[in-house]
Amino acid sequence: MMDKRLLLIVILALAVRFAIFPFVVKDEQRMFTIGDAYEYDAIARNITENHSFYRSEWVSYGFPLSMRSDIFFKEPFDAFRPPVYPLFLAGVYSIFGHKPYAAIIIQILLGCLACVFVYKIGEVFIQKGVGFIAGLLMALDFPTAIYTNLLITETLFVLLCLLSVYFILKFFKEGKRAYLIYSGIFLGLSTLCRPIIQYFIILMVPLFFVVYRKEIKKGLLSCLLYILVFLVVITPWALRNYTTYGSFKLTAMSGWNLLVYNAAYLESYRQGGYDNLENVRENMKTEMDRAFIDRDIVSPFEMTQLYQEKALEKIFAYPGSYAKIHLVGIAKIFATPTFPISERIFGVPLDERTTHAIGKGLVTENFAKALGNLFRFFIQNWKALLYLPPLLLYLLFLYSMTGYGFYQIIKKRDSLLIFSLCLLIVVYSVLLGGAVGVARFRIPLMPYINLIAGYGLFQLILLRRKRSSLLRAQKKILLSNEP
Numbered sequence: 001m002m003d004k005r006l007l008l009i010v011i012l013a014l015a016v017r018f019a020i021f022p023f024v025v026k027d028e029q030r031m032f033t034i035g036d037a038y039e040y041d042a043i044a045r046n047i048t049e050n051h052s053f054y055r056s057e058w059v060s061y062g063f064p065l066s067m068r069s070d071i072f073f074k075e076p077f078d079a080f081r082p083p084v085y086p087l088f089l090a091g092v093y094s095i096f097g098h099k100p101y102a103a104i105i106i107q108i109l110l111g112c113l114a115c116v117f118v119y120k121i122g123e124v125f126i127q128k129g130v131g132f133i134a135g136l137l138m139a140l141d142f143p144t145a146i147y148t149n150l151l152i153t154e155t156l157f158v159l160l161c162l163l164s165v166y167f168i169l170k171f172f173k174e175g176k177r178a179y180l181i182y183s184g185i186f187l188g189l190s191t192l193c194r195p196i197i198q199y200f201i202i203l204m205v206p207l208f209f210v211v212y213r214k215e216i217k218k219g220l221l222s223c224l225l226y227i228l229v230f231l232v233v234i235t236p237w238a239l240r241n242y243t244t245y246g247s248f249k250l251t252a253m254s255g256w257n258l259l260v261y262n263a264a265y266l267e268s269y270r271q272g273g274y275d276n277l278e279n280v281r282e283n284m285k286t287e288m289d290r291a292f293i294d295r296d297i298v299s300p301f302e303m304t305q306l307y308q309e310k311a312l313e314k315i316f317a318y319p320g321s322y323a324k325i326h327l328v329g330i331a332k333i334f335a336t337p338t339f340p341i342s343e344r345i346f347g348v349p350l351d352e353r354t355t356h357a358i359g360k361g362l363v364t365e366n367f368a369k370a371l372g373n374l375f376r377f378f379i380q381n382w383k384a385l386l387y388l389p390p391l392l393l394y395l396l397f398l399y400s401m402t403g404y405g406f407y408q409i410i411k412k413r414d415s416l417l418i419f420s421l422c423l424l425i426v427v428y429s430v431l432l433g434g435a436v437g438v439a440r441f442r443i444p445l446m447p448y449i450n451l452i453a454g455y456g457l458f459q460l461i462l463l464r465r466k467r468s469s470l471l472r473a474q475k476k477i478l479l480s481n482e483p
Helices: 004-026 028-032 036-050 084-096 100-125 130-140 142-148 154-174 177-193 200-211 216-245 253-270 274-295 300-317 319-335 341-345 352-363 367-380 382-386 388-412 416-436 439-481
Strands: none
Touching: 004 028, 004 100, 004 130, 004 142, 004 341, 028 036, 028 100, 036 084, 084 100, 084 154, 084 177, 100 130, 100 142, 100 154, 100 416, 100 439, 130 439, 142 154, 142 341, 142 388, 142 439, 154 177, 154 200, 154 416, 154 439, 177 216, 200 216, 200 416, 216 300, 253 274, 253 300, 253 319, 253 416, 274 300, 300 319, 319 388, 319 416, 319 439, 382 388, 388 439, 416 439
């Protein structure tokens, strides 16, 4: 029989996520609010209809022309998108037909399963009661629920990462090799869902030697097996890219992102603000197209290498300015609610100027202008006051509990292994997310933030109970001393 507390978490998670679902199905395009969804959908349809992952240029159902807002439009899709999420969509489409809403329903169920594993990690590896609070926080997290209703990788990626964390903790606690293998498999699948996590295994290596500091040989062998399993999972895709494009890299996305986002933000910041971003990207495109012709480059992996070289050249030319926008971007990852994604899902009218100014105001010198646009937005769309301010207050509460949780962890030196792993995941992700600074990058971190916040809130509850017990005891003593 399911634990009543766990059942409550599942019910709340379903309720919050399905409350958003009607707004999404009302207009199917809202599932594609983030442009990446069109690429995943195109590859999935190519798999189900043409029985082929690659040569996506054969597919006529890619981005609508109206969605091609990026100067550097990414083709072919399969060079940029790893296989796990398109295969997940293809599996859904093969059963239900091309019905994106069916994939969203499956994602909602997977999102609830993620809440279950947050609960289990807290209850099993930290302290009874911490998992329940962390699971509740995860279930009620509005931004996570928003992204669960979009046709993007976040929900599946979060679950795969959680499974990897759960099984590695099981291995460290019980020593069963099967758990180590499961963890390596899920870390590999996480990497093939979102390759940003591919270097995290390097940070895992020291944990083995910390856990097995008295059995170095066992720690070394376990670590090598973990790495081997991870490599076995990702190598077939690397070989596929080598045979198709001549590169063992998992994706051609990294250099593209570095130039089109990090370097472009830096360049537009130096030129006076976000309003210059599209012009900056246009100039970059002209420069890169000329370089491709001069060097006779046609492979997307050779292109991304050149993107990366050019981006790093621009970043290292102005390290101080880049450090500033990178740090501001990290702050925005945590501070940004869900604007403008939630507004598009709920059908709140948005003009492009307001979207850009609010979304990027902190990386320009016109922050006052951004605040003015935000004020104007609320005047024109008063309904947004029903959810945006409460969401900001919720984030403030969550981070306050996270900070208190860190304080208690350091003070009590409690569950250091699991919290060290949580901290590693958060720091690794935000450092790589950096200058882009969008709420989307926070979603994969929420399980670990919620675990730390859950611990902090649990300690506050214990403190209050302790004080209440002390007051009752003192009152009892006073009453007993009365004549």
